[in-house]
Amino acid sequence: MGTAFTCSTHLYAHQFLQLLMLLLLLPLRNVSDMHVKAQLSSSFYETSCPTVATVVEDVVRQAVEAEARMAASLLRLHFHDCFVHGCDGSVLLDDTATVIGEKTAPPNNNSIRGLEVVDEIKSAVEAVCYGTVSCADILALAAKASVVQVGGPSWMVLLGRRDATSPATIAEVSAALPSPFSDMPTIISSFAALGLNVEDTVALSGGHTIGQARCVTFKPRLYNFSGTGAPDPTIDPDFLASLQGTCPEDGDANTLQSLDVTTPDTFDIGYYNNLQINKGLLLSDQELISDGNTTSLAALYASNESAFFLAFAQSMVNMGNISPLTGSDGEIRLNCHVINSA
Ligand code: HEM
Ligand SMILES: *[C@@H]1O[C@H](CO)[C@@H](O)[C@H](O)[C@H]1NC(C)=O
Ligand SMILES: *[C@@H]1O[C@H](CO)[C@@H](O)[C@H](O)[C@H]1NC(C)=O
Ligand SMILES: *[C@@H]1O[C@H](CO)[C@@H](O)[C@H](O)[C@H]1NC(C)=O
Ligand SMILES: *[C@@H]1O[C@H](CO)[C@@H](O)[C@H](O)[C@H]1NC(C)=O
Numbered sequence: 431m432g433t434a435f436t437c438s439t440h441l442y443a444h445q446f447l448q449l450l451m452l453l454l455l456l457p458l459r460n461v462s463d464m465h466v467k468a469q470l471s472s473s474f475y476e477t478s479c480p481t482v483a484t485v486v487e488d489v490v491r492q493a494v495e496a497e498a499r500m501a502a503s504l505l506r507l508h509f510h511d512c513f514v515h516g517c518d519g520s521v522l523l524d525d526t527a528t529v530i531g532e533k534t535a536p537p538n539n540n541s542i543r544g545l546e547v548v549d550e551i552k553s554a555v556e557a558v559c560y561g562t563v564s565c566a567d568i569l570a571l572a573a574k575a576s577v578v579q580v581g582g583p584s585w586m587v588l589l590g591r592r593d594a595t596s597p598a599t600i601a602e603v604s605a606a607l608p609s610p611f612s613d614m615p616t617i618i619s620s621f622a623a624l625g626l627n628v629e630d631t632v633a634l635s636g637g638h639t640i641g642q643a644r645c646v647t648f649k650p651r652l653y654n655f656s657g658t659g660a661p662d663p664t665i666d667p668d669f670l671a672s673l674q675g676t677c678p679e680d681g682d683a684n685t686l687q688s689l690d691v692t693t694p695d696t697f698d699i700g701y702y703n704n705l706q707i708n709k710g711l712l713l714s715d716q717e718l719i720s721d722g723n724t725t726s727l728a729a730l731y732a733s734n735e736s737a738f739f740l741a742f743a744q745s746m747v748n749m750g751n752i753s754p755l756t757g758s759d760g761e762i763r764l765n766c767h768v769i770n771s772a
Contacts, residue, residue: 470588470754474567479559483571483587486551490575493547498695501576502641503544508573509637509749510542511566513624514606516753518594519565522548522766531597537607540684541644548572552766565766566591570750577746580640582697583739585746592760595769610647610712614721617714624752626745632727633741634749638689638715639701645677645685648712653679664716666708673711687711702732 475482493500511521514532521532522545532538548565551572555563567589578584598606608620621631652674655662661670669691676687688694689711690701701715705728710716718728731738761770 470590470751470756472586472588474589475559475563479555479562481558482555482563482567483575485554485558486568486571487575487578489547489551489554490572491579493544493550494576494579498580499641500544500547501580501695501697502637502689503542504547504569504572504576505637506641507542507544507548508569509634510538510607511569512749512752513608513620514603515594515598516755517566517570517591517750518753518755518760519569519591519763519766520594520597522565522569523594523597523769524767525597526772530600532603533597535598535600535603537603537609544572548766556764561762561764563762564591564593564760565763566593566754568766573746577697577742580695580697582639583743585743588747588750590756591754592756593763593766593769594755594760595771608714610643610714611650612714614714614717614724617717618721618723624749626748626752628723629727629741630745630748632718632724632731633738633745635715635718636699636701636731636738636742638712639693639697639699640695641689642686642694643689643711644683645681645687646683648673648687649677649679649683651713652677662713662716664708664720669709689715699732699735699738702728702738706732 490501490504493504507521508517510532511517511519514520521538521542523531523533525531525534533542548568551568552565555568567587570587570589570591574585574587606620606624608617612620618628618631621627621634626634650656651662651665652670653661661674665673673687677685691704691709691711693700701710702718704710705716705719708716710718718724727741731741764770
């Protein structure tokens with residue numbers, strides 16, 4: 431009797447502790463776990479291609495030394511790959527006569543860059559580990575190597591993605607990729623649709639601390655904001671004048687402007703500091719400081735580089751976890767431009 435009592439008390443205590451731990455751990459679990467089919471792993475190529483990360487880093491270093499903007503272009507490729515149909519290398523597939531796919535969909539056409547560097551990386555990787563490393567994993571490794579190369583944080587890249595055998599359609603690309611003209615609730619919901627939360631949204635927007643954007647992506651803010659016939663009243667007046675000089679109303683839509691106007695080639699908190707003084711370039715950037723869900727995180731990252739770097743690294747892992755093909759799904763493409771059976 432006494433023993434049974436002690437035993438069941440012990441059991442209760444044990445179960446109670448388990449429940450308590452579960453409750454404590456639940457909020458820490460990232461929602462993007464729900465989208466993971468099988469677990470990616472940082473040691474995936476440990477025996478099959480132990481030098482893959484070094485090979486990628488070497489090519490990225492040379493490319494970024496030759497042109498600083500390449501770091502930005504490679505980071506964005508991984509983002510565009512992951513947001514459309516998951517991180518499956520589909521953004522790299524060339525259009526065929528029958529399929530007009532991701533590469534030429536409006537957000538990518540005349541916009542994504544770095545494809546020739548990805549080809550260089552793929553050749554270098556194939557030379558040491560033939561038919562082993564996916565194009566999707568190359569994009570994930572190149573994104574991290576790029577961020578590190580321009581002064582940003584490092585993180586453990588999870589690997590084991592396989593490549594898609596078909597591109598996404600234009601409609602799927604436009605539906606999945608956030609628009610620079612969207613307000614913050616719309617941006618937040620496009621991240622949420624992929625299992626990424628508000629913190630991921632604010633941290634990953636910090637990718638705009640490097641790289642360039644074409645006039646066409648922010649021109650309405652300069653001349654006819656939301657159909658008002660006037661500029662966006664929130665833009666800093668000096669910054670507005672400078673942007674109007676770079677992008678005249680009837681000027682070239684493809685003229686480039688730095689996303690981070692102060693330190694465009696360095697991965698730092700310049701982007702968030704510019705937002706604080708109304709010098710954000712895209713509407714989707716500037717709204718981070720005025721939306722109630724994002725104001726305080728944007729202010730935190732503007733004041734604390736370690737907080738931003740930690741959050742960005744974690745959110746890159748979360749983004750890299752979006753719907754990967756694993757196991758025997760998909761394939762290891764030999765040429766990132768075409769599926770193997772083509
Ligand atoms: C929050 C939603 C986002 C919107 C609306 C957005 C929109 C844009 C736009 C319009 C451009 C310029 C494209 C052009 O001129 O053709 C751009 C560039 C860029 N984006 Fe984003 N983006 C977003 C999120 C992200 C994320 C999550 C990352 C990566 C973590 C990222 C990284 C970049 C980089 C690095 C560039 C510059 C690329 C280069 O210079 O080649 N963006 N983005
Ligand atoms: C992509 O851009 C080129 C011109 O640069 C244009 O001819 C082509 O129609 C565009 N493709 C799509 C699918 O919009
Ligand atoms: C501004 O845009 C609105 C709707 O988009 C349009 O009706 C209006 O004519 C434009 N105004 C100017 C001054 O271009
Ligand atoms: C956060 O976003 C949700 C959904 O758009 C909205 O209902 C809520 O009011 C926002 N909270 C704040 C503090 O702005
Ligand atoms: C900055 O953020 C880091 C990481 O979250 C934290 O450890 C540190 O205490 C913060 N520093 C300040 C001054 O708040």
